[in-house]
Amino acid sequence: MTEKPLISIEALARRYPRHGGGETTVFEDVWLPIAKGEFICLIGHSGCGKTTILNVLAGLDQPSAGVVIVDGREIAGPSLDRAVIFQGHSLLPWMSVMGNVAFAVNSRRPDWSKDRVRAHCQKYIDVVHLTGSEHKKPAELSGGMKQRVGIARALAIEPKMLLMDEPFSALDALTRGSLQDEVRRICTETEQTVFMITHDVDEAMLLADKIVLMTNGPHAKIAEIVENTLPKDRSRTNIHKHANYYALRNHLLDFLVTRSKAFTAESGANGYDPKKPPIVRPGARPVAVETGPPEPGHAVSA
Numbered sequence: 593m594t595e596k597p598l599i600s601i602e603a604l605a606r607r608y609p610r611h612g613g614g615e616t617t618v619f620e621d622v623w624l625p626i627a628k629g630e631f632i633c634l635i636g637h638s639g640c641g642k643t644t645i646l647n648v649l650a651g652l653d654q655p656s657a658g659v660v661i662v663d664g665r666e667i668a669g670p671s672l673d674r675a676v677i678f679q680g681h682s683l684l685p686w687m688s689v690m691g692n693v694a695f696a697v698n699s700r701r702p703d704w705s706k707d708r709v710r711a712h713c714q715k716y717i718d719v720v721h722l723t724g725s726e727h728k729k730p731a732e733l734s735g736g737m738k739q740r741v742g743i744a745r746a747l748a749i750e751p752k753m754l755l756m757d758e759p760f761s762a763l764d765a766l767t768r769g770s771l772q773d774e775v776r777r778i779c780t781e782t783e784q785t786v787f788m789i790t791h792d793v794d795e796a797m798l799l800a801d802k803i804v805l806m807t808n809g810p811h812a813k814i815a816e817i818v819e820n821t822l823p824k825d826r827s828r829t830n831i832h833k834h835a836n837y838y839a840l841r842n843h844l845l846d847f848l849v850t851r852s853k854a855f856t857a858e859s860g861a862n863g864y865d866p867k868k869p870p871i872v873r874p875g876a877r878p879v880a881v882e883t884g885p886p887e888p889g890h891a892v893s894a
């Protein structure tokens with residue numbers, strides 16, 4: 593990354609006191625630059641600290657060491673610059689769809705007129721295809737529709753960064769698929785910067801520009817940053833037809849099944865530097881070699 597990142601996670605660590613004395617280091621030495629408009633998915637086994645990192649980015653948790661810099665400033669607490677979409681939709685049950693979105697927009701733009709807020713909210717309600725349901729209360733909506741309201745609400749405050757913690761995991765497969773497509777379309781169109789946690793390799797391959805792989809905890813770290821080598825115009829229906837699909841998928845699965853456990857030994861042999869985790873492009877030809885047919889397997893660059 594040559595330009596200055598929008599967000600910079602630097603030397604982040606989280607420790608908790610251990611029963612009986614001492615402390616447990618969940619993760620440490622986590623470094624990650626995130627460029628404006630980038631869609632990042634974080635993948636790692638349960639307990640490696642993904643949600644904790646997201647909470648630190650949101651300003652809802654304090655790191656034990658390290659900082660998060662957004663637009664050149666260290667973050668200190670929550671901000672409407674960083675909107676969070678959780679697994680549960682956390683809507684205000686007594687308010688309509690419009691009311692829920694407007695509530696957030698009013699907090700962000702207290703100087704806006706009622707009409708301006710309404711028009712702005714309507715734009716995002718339309719974007720998530722909830723036109724016609726503006727007056728409905730959460731109890732009248734399906735799980736997928738509620739999640740759409742959560743997405744519209746987060747997007748409507750036009751945050752610098754959208755944070756999502758497994759936002760689709762509680763949905764049925766059909767709803768999940770169509771919402772994934774919508775989120776991808778919206779984030780691409782609006783150049784939204786996104787940091788998302790998922791356990792789903794296929795979801796990460798569809799949505800992310802970069803897939804950040806974490807080693808198992810305790811003492812978890814970023815093992816690799818995997819660049820998505822599939823074309824930008826990918827969709828759920830054509831993604832598996834691309835030549836890089838299996839190289840990318842197999843690389844991610846191999847990491848999760850095998851390499852995430854043995855990473856300490858592997859990294860010791862390879863001169864791993866947590867400040868600059870290796871950048872991997874499965875299926876792509878090595879960046880320095882621009883002639884000849886694409887290489888099989890995957891290329892690695894530091």
Ligand SMILES: Nc1ncnc2c1ncn2[C@@H]1O[C@H](COP(=O)(O)OP(=O)(O)OP(=O)(O)O)[C@@H](O)[C@H]1O
Nearest residue numbers: 608609618636637638639640641642643644645809
């Ligand atoms: N308040 C706390 N006190 C002690 N330990 C905690 C506390 N909060 C979290 N932890 C521990 O920190 C570790 C990381 O938790 P976190 O929820 O961030 O992991 P995760 O990678 O998001 O897991 P999952 O994929 O299961 O959601 C866990 O082992 C958890 O037990």
